[in-house]
Amino acid sequence: MQKEKLWTKDFISTSIVNFVMMLSMYLLLVIMAPYATDQYDASASAAGLVASIFILGALTGRLFAGRQIERLGSKKMLIAGIVFFVVVTAGYFISAGIYFLVLIRFLHGIGVGLATTATSTIVAQIIPRSRNGEGIGYFSLSVVLATAIGPFVGLTLIKYAGYTSVFIFSLLMGMISFIIALPVKAPIVEHTASADTKGFKLSNFxxxxxxxxxxxxxxxxxxxxxxxxxxxxxxxxxxxxxxxxxxxxxxxxxxxxxxxxxxxxxxxxxxxxxxxxxxxxxxxxxxxxxxxxxxxxxxxxxxxxxxxxxxxxxxxxxxxxxxxxxxxxxxxxxxxxxxxxxxxxxxxxxxxxxxxxxxxxxxxxxxxxxxxxxxxxxxxxxxxxxxxxxxxxxxxxxx
The missing domain is CATH 1.20.1250.20 (MFS general substrate transporter like domains)
Known part of the structure; x- marks a missing residue:
């Protein structure tokens, strides 16, 4: 019996988009605390907030994406998340104080939360059910590679070209993600909204x-x-x-x-x-x-x-x-x-x-x-x- 095809064009493209987004996340994660200290003379606690507020933003993005992705569709959510990511990344070039930087980090987290929830959903929809574990295993390697490469790239860029080069690199990564994501064809999953999905219920989130x-x-x-x-x-x-x-x-x-x-x-x-x-x-x-x-x-x-x-x-x-x-x-x-x-x-x-x-x-x-x-x-x-x-x-x- 022939195996159902796993390595489709959409699977590969979505995995690459996920890798690029996570690469940007991890290379910024390791440099933000020292950046806040060097640029704004932030205290240790404030620098830690700059680094960690990103996670809170990602959680916010995932909560919204998880609920709305059924209604909007995973492809629209992916494009919206990447566009939001790119626009917010441009904010790193504005030097307006430590609180503005905290805001940018929070919004950046929302963008990554939206986009990566969409990529994971698209991949889950296009992987053959009989190869679910194998497909998710391959897809999640994009995160593993980003975890290993991101900090190395971020620290190397700081060493040889300064903090601004990291922000430029991150912005370019977002633009590349957008270009790769445009042709992706996400499956359309039919679902009729019911009364159970209205109002505030835990099952809606x-x-x-x-x-x-x-x-x-x-x-x-x-x-x-x-x-x-x-x-x-x-x-x-x-x-x-x-x-x-x-x-x-x-x-x-x-x-x-x-x-x-x-x-x-x-x-x-x-x-x-x-x-x-x-x-x-x-x-x-x-x-x-x-x-x-x-x-x-x-x-x-x-x-x-x-x-x-x-x-x-x-x-x-x-x-x-x-x-x-x-x-x-x-x-x-x-x-x-x-x-x-x-x-x-x-x-x-x-x-x-x-x-x-x-x-x-x-x-x-x-x-x-x-x-x-x-x-x-x-x-x-x-x-x-x-x-x-x-x-x-x-x-x-x-x-």
Whole structure:
């Protein structure tokens, strides 16, 4: 039996647009705090606000996109998000004080939230259902690559050409995204609005079927936020700065190599075949990181965490889409990313209070417990009934 086609023109174009948008996000994320300090003499807390307010903007954009994408269509939402992104990016060239910069960061986050919710929805609609895990695995590599390349590009541009070059690069990325997105043909999913979709209801902003796995993602991403926020400080304390500069590169390479295999495994054997091993590996990698005393041990932990968190991330997104009706895929993607962003955004604030009490080694050791809580949550919220959504499940045989 011939496999349904995955690598279509629209799939490739949408993945590239997502990569370019996320590249712009991550290259700005790492330079905004030092930019606020250098340009406006901002305090540490104000500089942190400039960097983190972006996440709040992205959450706002996802909430709006998740609800409106059914009515407007994913293609219109994508174009609107990119145009908004480009217009707001031009605001970085205006020097009008720290509060204006905070506003630009918030609005920039909204643009990225709108556009990336649309790209995820378009991809979910065009991927063959039989290759859902594999397709999401490949698509989400665009985020992994952006995570690894973005900070490197941003820091390199600052070093050789200054902050303005970063804003120019980001603006160009937005324009390129617009050009690539124009020819994309998003499927038209027919859906008639009902009385249930009117008024303020939780189900109008979140996809309830996708919420359980999204809650698990919130817990797991909270643990991962400790790495994003404190890995450089930890490496500096342990005198492992050489290894830290390669941490995300090793992480990205391992995820890039493993994702195609884990995606196919999920499609063929069900989500549990990927989720449980991935979460266990994440816990092991986190413990290894807490005990690392050499560059090799530090980077080995990065590789194990890549196999763990990196693959659970795409597995969870694929699950959120798999359990959702086609016309609710926009809300499913929005629900998933809102929970993940909450974990990554709230995590640093909460964990920041823990560092003075237990230190960085104690922080990463305690994150193992958070991951174990994530495993328990996965079992309770999805794992024990995953058989019902696996390709081999036969309802008649379960009676």
């Amino acid at each position: 979140f996809e309830m079927r996708a919420l359980p796995i999204s809650i698990v993602m919130l817990i797991v991403s909270l643990a991962y936020s400790g790495i994003l926020s404190f890995i450089t400080s930890y490496a500096q304390e342990m005198n492992l700065m050489t290894a830290s500069s390669y941490y995300f590169l090793v992480y990205a390479v391992i995820v890039f190599i493993s994702r195609p295999f884990t995606g196919k495994l999920m499609d063929n054997r069900g989500s549990n075949s990927v989720a449980y091993p991935a979460l266990v590996l994440f816990a092991i990698g986190m413990f290894m990181l807490s005990q690392a005393n050499t560059n090799f041990a530090f980077l080995l932990a990065a590789a194990v965490i890549g196999l763990g968190y990196g693959n659970f991330q795409s597995c969870a997104q694929a699950l959120a889409i798999k359990v959702t009706q086609p016309h609710r895929m926009g809300l499913a993607n929005s629900t998933y990313f809102i929970c993940m962003d909450l974990g990554l955004g709230v995590g640093p604030l909460a964990l920041g209070f823990l560092v003075p009490l237990v230190g960085f080694k104690g922080l990463y050791s305690s994150m193992v417990l958070v991951i174990l809580a994530g495993i328990a949550a996965y079992y309770l919220l999805h794992g024990r009934k995953d058989k019902e959504t696996s390709p081999s499940f036969n309802p008649a045989s379960s009676k």
